[in-house]
Amino acid sequence: MRSYTLIAPAKINLYLEIIGDRDDGYHELAMILQSIELADQIEIESNDVQLIRLRCDSKEVPMDRSNLVYRAADLMVSEFPDSFATYGGVDITLHKRIPVAAGLAGGSTDAAAVLVGIDLLWKLGLTRSELEELAAKLGSDIPFCIGGGTAIATGRGEKLSELLGLNNTYIVLAKYRSLEVSTPWAYKTYRSLYGDAYIKDIENLTARKNAVHSGDIVKAISNQHASQVAEKMHNDLEKVVLPEYPQVLKLKESFAKYDILGTMMSGSGPSVFALCESKDKAEEVKINIRNEIPDPDLEIFVTKLINHGIQVVS
Numbered sequence: 001m002r003s004y005t006l007i008a009p010a011k012i013n014l015y016l017e018i019i020g021d022r023d024d025g026y027h028e029l030a031m032i033l034q035s036i037e038l039a040d041q042i043e044i045e046s047n048d049v050q051l052i053r054l055r056c057d058s059k060e061v062p063m064d065r066s067n068l069v070y071r072a073a074d075l076m077v078s079e080f081p082d083s084f085a086t087y088g089g090v091d092i093t094l095h096k097r098i099p100v101a102a103g104l105a106g107g108s109t110d111a112a113a114v115l116v117g118i119d120l121l122w123k124l125g126l127t128r129s130e131l132e133e134l135a136a137k138l139g140s141d142i143p144f145c146i147g148g149g150t151a152i153a154t155g156r157g158e159k160l161s162e163l164l165g166l167n168n169t170y171i172v173l174a175k176y177r178s179l180e181v182s183t184p185w186a187y188k189t190y191r192s193l194y195g196d197a198y199i200k201d202i203e204n205l206t207a208r209k210n211a212v213h214s215g216d217i218v219k220a221i222s223n224q225h226a227s228q229v230a231e232k233m234h235n236d237l238e239k240v241v242l243p244e245y246p247q248v249l250k251l252k253e254s255f256a257k258y259d260i261l262g263t264m265m266s267g268s269g270p271s272v273f274a275l276c277e278s279k280d281k282a283e284e285v286k287i288n289i290r291n292e293i294p295d296p297d298l299e300i301f302v303t304k305l306i307n308h309g310i311q312v313v314s
């Protein structure tokens with residue numbers, strides 16, 4: 001039976017601004033999303049038992065139907081029932097490398113890989129925008145994970161405008177294994193604390209959404225100016241996560257002591273990254289952080305900004 005192996009990269013948020021409420025209960029966002037080399041690997045192949053089956057080497061991900069891998073496969077079954085009948089079921093093996101519930105879109109990128117993998121297995125020939133449309137039904141960050149790279153994301157996070165990202169830029173990424181932040185909690189808390197200040201006026205909302213397109217950080221990215229990018233990084237969700245999780249604030253303070261370009265929490269956290277001017281510098285910062293915080297609960301990675309999303313490697 002034909003099988004495919006896919007690489008599913010994580011993302012960080014170089015910029016995350018919450019700019020308003022939406023009628024669907026979500027928040028209107030202006031973000032810059034960035035793929036990184038740290039990735040899960042997914043193997044996907046047809047079976048002849050008409051079942052979707054998942055195996056995973058991590059105890060940290062749910063193995064019931066709430067797993068985004070199942071949710072993506074179930075969506076493909078319901079959208080393309082004839083292909084499911086023709087090609088049979090799908091066996092999926094997930095090698096989990098991306099920390100879970102970390103603000104790194106780990107589940108989202110797995111779901112994106114399953115959409116791409118089943119498209120290939122069932123020879124559907126879906127276009128990138130058709131895959132992104134399916135992805136948006138599963139989660140706000142999933143359309144970005146398909147093509148990845150560097151993009152401005154607006155709406156719920158699903159409206160994408162691609163950018164040419166920074167070349168040759170490394171980050172140090174750190175996350176306490178035992179710390180997980182719920183994304184719904186982060187948005188709900190932000191809303192309860194800062195909701196009154198939301199822009200309700202539609203003209204202002206549009207103006208603020210457009211502002212990120214011409215903003216300083218976008219200019220810095222197109223000028224390949226990593227230190228200016230670092231200066232302009234921003235994440236509104238830090239305002240609720242840092243006070244609730246002092247370890248995350250301390251981690252940012254630790255990074256700031258070393259020779260980095262800038263540090264920020266990714267997405268709803270709790271992972272924190274530091275942008276560095278070279279791989280050597282990033283390795284040096286990793287050693288410094290490890291010496292300062294010998295706690296084995298803290299995982300630390302050196303990884304690179306990349307210009308792609310899901311890749312089929314075999």
Ligand SMILES: C[C@@](CO)(OP(=O)(O)O)[C@H](O)COP(=O)(O)OP(=O)(O)OC[C@H]1O[C@@H](n2ccc(N)nc2=O)[C@H](O)[C@@H]1O
Binds near residue numbers: 106141142
């Ligand atoms: C915060 C971000 C930043 O990139 O990423 P993570 O930290 O999850 O990686 C995203 O906005 C998360 O995207 P994703 O994890 O796909 O969100 P979804 O599954 O669509 O929504 C999870 C929950 O987050 C809240 N949510 C999400 C997106 C949005 N624009 N407004 C929201 O209020 C809602 O409470 C929703 O129920």
Ligand SMILES: Nc1ncnc2c1ncn2[C@@H]1O[C@H](COP(=O)(O)OP(=O)(O)O)[C@@H](O)[C@H]1O
Binds near residue numbers: 103
């Ligand atoms: N394939 C998956 N990988 C990781 N987490 C998953 C997956 N499917 C569902 N989840 C659930 O999604 C939640 C969010 O995890 P994840 O996608 O890693 O983080 P984040 O939304 O912060 O980027 C976790 O609490 C986990 O239980």
